[in-house]
Amino acid sequence: LLTATGVDQRITLVQALGDLGDSQAASAVRPFLAAPERKLKMAAITALGRCGGVRDARALEAVMKSESAYERARALDAQMTLLRRRHAAGDATTVADCVALMEAYPEEPHVQCAGLTFLAAAGGQHSREAIVACFPVENPRVRATAFRLAATAGDGAMTARVAEALPGAPPKLAIGLLGVLARRGDRSALPEVRPLLTADAPGVRTGAAEALAALAGRDGVPELVPLLGTADKADRQALERILVAIPGPDVNSRLGTMLSATKSDQACSLLSVLGRRGAHDQLPLIIQAATDPSEPVRAAALRAAGQLARPPELGQLVRVVVQTEGSTARRAGEDALISCLRRIGVSDQTVASPLGEFETASPTGRISLLRVLGTTGHPAALAAIRADIQHAEQSVRDGAVRALADWPDQGALEPLYTVIQTGKSETHKVLALRGYVRLLAKATGIPTDQRLAKYRAVMPLAGRDSERKLVVAGIGTVKTRQALDALLPYLGQPALRSEAAAAVISVAEKVRGAASSVAVRRVLDDDVKTGKKLQDRARKLLGELEKHLGCVTRWALSGPHTKSGVSGHSLGDVAFGPELPEATDVSWREVTTAADGRINLIKVVGGANRVVYLRCEAVVPEATKVAMDIGSDDGVVVWLNGEVVHKNNVPRAFKWGEDRVETSLQKGSNILMLKIMQGGGGWEANARIRNLDGSVITELELK
DSSP states (O other), rough: OOSSSSSHHHHHHHHHHHHHTTTGGGGGOOOOOOOSSSSHHHHHHHHHHHOOOHHEEEEEHHHOOSSHHHHHHHHHHHHHHHHHHHHTTOTHHHHHHHHHHHHHOOOOOHHHHHHHHHHHHHHHHHHHHHHTTTOOOOOOHHHHHHHHHHHHHOOOOHHHHHTTOTTTTOOOHHHHHHHHHHHHHHHGGHHHGGGGGGGHHHHHHHHHHHHHHHHGGGGHHHHHGGGGGGHHHHHHHHHHHHHHOHHHHHHHHHHHHHHTOOOOHHHHHHHHHHHHHHHHGGHHHHHHTOOOOHHHHHHHHHHHHHOOHHHHHHHHHHHHHOOSSSSSHHHHHHHHHHHHHHHHHHHHHHHHHHHHHHTTTHHHHHHHHHHHHHOOOHHHHHHHHHHHHHHHSHHHHHHHHHHHOOSSSSSHHHHHHHHHHHSSSSSHHHHHHHHHHHHHHHHHOOHHHHHHHHHHHHGGGOOSSHHHHHHHHHHHTOHHHHHHHHHOOOGTTTHHHHHHHHHHHHHHHOOHHHHHHHHHHHSSTTTOOHHHHHHHHHHHHHHHHHHHTTTTOOEEEEEEEEETTTTGGGGGOOGGEEEEETOOOOOEEEEOOEEEEOHHHHTTTSSSSEEEEOOOOOOOOEEEEEEEEEEEOOEEEEEEEEEEEEEEEOOOOOOOOEEEEEEEEEEEEEEEEEEEEOOOSSEEEEEEETTTTTOOOOOOOOO
């Protein structure tokens, strides 16, 4: 070490001496604490912690006064390593030295936390007292460290010291101490915990309840349950959470036994606890509570029963719900049945339970069952609801229409449309229309043209602007050019303008193309007054649309095609199936490009010495002269309606739109096909169709 010439050599040797842990090496390492090279100094600090003695503890303490936070932290780590080594070697002064170190740096949390950790490992009375002394300190990091170490200390006397600190402790400290006792699990602390169950501070009351549950377990249930009757909302929620978490095979039965002897508020909480605990064995008591004179108790019992009932008990639960009185309890019963059916699964068997009570139920009970059945999506339930739209009782008819409007799938579309067309109640028509529009937006299985036709058909039946707005928004879920055409007239109607503008933008974002550009420009017209957010969104979209209008972004691709012995641009002279009119075995698949029409054929196809064909349909209402901007890597041949209109078969790198091809599109459909050669390396292509002057062909449709 003394003869080493390079800094890296010295660092390696210092580290090696530290790893050896031989105290005789400390004198050789110590001088390097003053080394000008920082890495060497850091290595010396760490090494002294691993091989030094008492004298080196003083040297490391001097480094802890350094202005460098990094050096101070490294010196502290070395101090702790040194203390552990000395303690393991039987040095009885290490605890006192650690306490002295902590006292010398009372404002340094990292020193306090490191010292406490060492003291906890060292054990003994001095260590215990040092940890207890840190309970009330202000620094949260130090306090949390002291609590954590006290909670895990194996010293049996620690419980007594923590319990002694509880009486009179301020709320923040008391909460921390109760947490320590709860984690220690020592029942001897129960006498100090119990008085705090009724402390003034709510956090202390909760901490005491958690500690009681942790220490007494199931035996704490009789003490915790009575507190539910006097607790405020926050305390009651905390107590319920604590009771739910208490383990034990007979906790449920203890809670069930106490249920019948409790007052209303306590009973509601206990029922909630039993439901959340999954106490299926207490279901008979819970069902019995569902007939309690108190409506809040009935509601709580029904909610719990909904969490617990299984298929064999479903029929009993249905009968209780049908007979339940009181709107709050009845609603709770309906929700319970709905959640129960979702949990156990909708089937012929489970739906049979509510259907079995349907015909004999009172009008009120029948309405409850209608709401439940309306969530199932089951054909038998739908048939029952449809039948009740013609029920003699007005209230039952209302319930049937509401259930139909809330139906979960498109099976209700036809009966809802019938209500919209023929219903005698305006309320029923409004409910049905809202349900119809909601379901139609979700009915992705219906072809888009049919969905749009349904929206068009229902619009004249919408009697108010609020419903017409829903229809306009629904049209916005149909992402087709035809939907844009359907939306444009509504931009001229002030009451529907904002919804129509939002729908146009939504459709245009997906459809793209010239038609979308025209529609978005209409949103920005001066006579279409919409909010700033919609205007900004429309301007941004228009910029994106017009930048790439005319770009072919969807192709049918055939290939790759190869010929043995022919490579590179020579493949351009080989006629493969797609360019042979008589070929019948040509296969095509759809591919998409980037927004600017650029397609990376290496990613899509890959390989070398091959060709692909790209084909699309361009539709225009009148014959039009056009300019095509074609880019390719390597060469390209272009056909329009079966005729070659361009050929540039050269090996080259891709440049977007490098070739300009002026030609004419015939009225109606035009078939554009590109043949893209590949020798090796990159392989890309693009095509854009615009007017000869570069402007957008607004009526162009690319397929």
